[in-house]
Amino acid sequence: KSKDSHEPEFIQTVTEVLSSLEKVIDCHPQYQEAQLLERLLEPERIVSFRVPWMTDEGKYAVNRGFRVQFNSAIGPYKGGLRFHPSVNQSVMKFLAFEQIFKNSLTGLPIGGGKGGSDFNPKGKSDNEIMRFCQSFMTELYRHIGPNLDIPAGDIGVGSREIGYLYGQYKRITGDFCGVLTGKGLTYGGSLIRTQATGYGIIYLANEVLKARGRSLKKKKLTISGSGNVAIYAAEKAIELGASVIAMCDSNGFIYDKEGLDISIIKEIKEVGYGRIREYVESKPKAEYTEGFKGIWNIPCDIALPCATQNEIDLESAKMLLKNKCWMVCEGSNMPSTLDAMSAFADAGILFIPSKAANAGGVAVSALEMSQNSQRLSWPSEEVDCRLKNIMAEIYQNMAVAAIKYGKSSQDFITGANVTAFLKVADAMMEQGLV
Numbered sequence: 001k002s003k004d005s006h007e008p009e010f011i012q013t014v015t016e017v018l019s020s021l022e023k024v025i026d027c028h029p030q031y032q033e034a035q036l037l038e039r040l041l042e043p044e045r046i047v048s049f050r051v052p053w054m055t056d057e058g059k060y061a062v063n064r065g066f067r068v069q070f071n072s073a074i075g076p077y078k079g080g081l082r083f084h085p086s087v088n089q090s091v092m093k094f095l096a097f098e099q100i101f102k103n104s105l106t107g108l109p110i111g112g113g114k115g116g117s118d119f120n121p122k123g124k125s126d127n128e129i130m131r132f133c134q135s136f137m138t139e140l141y142r143h144i145g146p147n148l149d150i151p152a153g154d155i156g157v158g159s160r161e162i163g164y165l166y167g168q169y170k171r172i173t174g175d176f177c178g179v180l181t182g183k184g185l186t187y188g189g190s191l192i193r194t195q196a197t198g199y200g201i202i203y204l205a206n207e208v209l210k211a212r213g214r215s216l217k218k219k220k221l222t223i224s225g226s227g228n229v230a231i232y233a234a235e236k237a238i239e240l241g242a243s244v245i246a247m248c249d250s251n252g253f254i255y256d257k258e259g260l261d262i263s264i265i266k267e268i269k270e271v272g273y274g275r276i277r278e279y280v281e282s283k284p285k286a287e288y289t290e291g292f293k294g295i296w297n298i299p300c301d302i303a304l305p306c307a308t309q310n311e312i313d314l315e316s317a318k319m320l321l322k323n324k325c326w327m328v329c330e331g332s333n334m335p336s337t338l339d340a341m342s343a344f345a346d347a348g349i350l351f352i353p354s355k356a357a358n359a360g361g362v363a364v365s366a367l368e369m370s371q372n373s374q375r376l377s378w379p380s381e382e383v384d385c386r387l388k389n390i391m392a393e394i395y396q397n398m399a400v401a402a403i404k405y406g407k408s409s410q411d412f413i414t415g416a417n418v419t420a421f422l423k424v425a426d427a428m429m430e431q432g433l434v
C-alpha cells in the first residue's frame with residue numbers, strides 16, 4: 001500500500017504474506033467482494049505515547065511508547081512488548097501483523113497486537129529499568145485488560161520487566177488479573193512459559209524431520225542470539241541429541257565444534273545479564289569472534305536464527321547454502337530478508353517460517369491466561385504436553401495447506417500463511433463490517 005511506503009518492515013511482511021495468498025484468494029471470491037485484504041492490512045488501532053522517566057543521576061529522559069492493536073477477529077489482542085532502540089511504528093506494525101497469523105496458527109482464541117518502546121535497557125541500572133517500566137505502564141494500563149489486550153515480553157522485556165510492569169498495573173487499577181503473560185511463578189505465571197518459544201521451535205523442527213524419517217540426533221546447529229528464544233531452543237535441541245556449535249549476541253559469536261555448554265550461557269545471560277564473549281573465560285577451547293554476521297559462515301546442518309528481524313540477508317543465505325546447511329527454522333520474527341527466502345526456496349532446503357516455528361511462546365501465554373481465569377496453575381508436564389500437541393497440530397495444518405495451495409508439499413510459507421489467514425478471514429466475514 002503506497003500510504004505505508006515509509007514503513008519498510010511492515011511492507012516486507014505484507015509482501016511475504018500476500019504473495020503466498022494469491023491462490024487461496026482466487027478460490028474464495030467472497031473475500032475480494034468484501035474487500036477483506038484492505039481491511040486486514042489496516043490496524044484496528046495504534047496508540048503512541050510519551051514515556052518520561054528519570055535517570056539515576058536525576059536527569060530527565062523521554063522515550064516513545066507504542067501499542068498496535070491490529071486485529072481482534074478471533075480473540076483479544078495478544079503480543080509482546082519490545083524495548084530496543086530500533087523500535088518504531090513500522091517495526092511495531094510488522095510484528096503485530098505477523099502476530100495475527102501466528103496466534104491464529106496456535107488454534108487458540110487470541111487476536112494480534114504488539115507494543116514496545118525505543119528505550120534501550122542495555123547498561124541501565126535495575127532502578128532505571130523499574131522507573132521506565134512504571135512510566136510505560138502509567139500510560140499503557142488504560143489501553144489493555146484481561147479481555148481486551150494482554151501484552152507479554154519480547155526483545156529487552158523478560159521476567160524482570162514483566163514484574164515491574166505488572167506491579168505498576170496493579171497499583172493503578174487494583175486489579176489482580178491476567179493482564180500480562182510471562183509473569184513470575186509466584187504471582188500467576190505459567191510453568192514452561194520461559195522455555196516455550198525455544199522448546200516449541202524444536203518440537204516443530206522435530207515434527208518436520210520425523211515426517212521425513214529423520215531426527216535431530218547428531219545434527220550440528222547454529223543458533224543466533226543468546227536471549228530467551230535462543231537459549232531454550234538450544235537446551236531442547238541438545239536434549240534431543242543435537243549439538244549447538246555456535247551462538248551470538250549483537251557484538252559477536254562463539255564457536256566450539258564439539259558443542260557449546262548451554263548451562264554456562266544461561267549463567268552469563270540470565271543471571272549476570274552479561275555478554276556472550278564471557279563464555280571463553282569458562283571454556284578456553286571455544287573461539288569468540290567480534291561481529292555477529294560471521295556466524296552464518298560456520299558449516300552446520302540446521303540454522304536457527306533467534307535474534308532479530310532481517311538478520312539473514314542474501315549474502316548470509318548464500319554462505320549457509322554454500323556450507324551445505326539443509327534446514328532453516330526461523331526462531332526470531334522475520335529473520336530472513338525476502339531475497340534470502342527466495343534463495344532458500346530455489347535451493348529446495350527445508351524452511352520453517354517464524355510465524356509457525358515460534359508460535360509456542362504465545363501459545364503457552366494463552367495457556368497462562370486460561371490458568372489465570374481458572375485461578376489454577378497446571379503442572380509443567382501438562383503445559384509441556386499441550387505445547388507439544390499444539391506444535392504438532394501446527395505442523396499437520398501447514399503441511400496439508402502446503403499440498404493444497406503451495407508451490408510444493410514443502411512450501412511451509414504458504415502452508416502457514418493460508419492456514420492462519422483462513423481462520424481470521426472467516427471470523428472477520430462472519431462478524432460483518434469489522
Ligand code: NDP
Binds near residue numbers: 228306308362
Ligand atoms: P532477548 O532480548 O531475550 O534476546 C535477543 C537476542 O538477540 C540477544 O542475544 C540480542 O543480543 C540479540 N539481538 C537483538 N537485536 C539484535 C540485533 N539488532 N542484532 C544482533 N543481535 C541482536 O529476545 P528474545 O529471545 O525474547 O527474542 C528473540 C526473537 O524472537 C525476536 O525476534 C522476538 O520477536 C522473537 N520471539 C520471541 C518470543 C518470546 O517468547 N520471547 C516469542 C516469539 C518470537 P544483545 O543482547 O547483544 O542485544
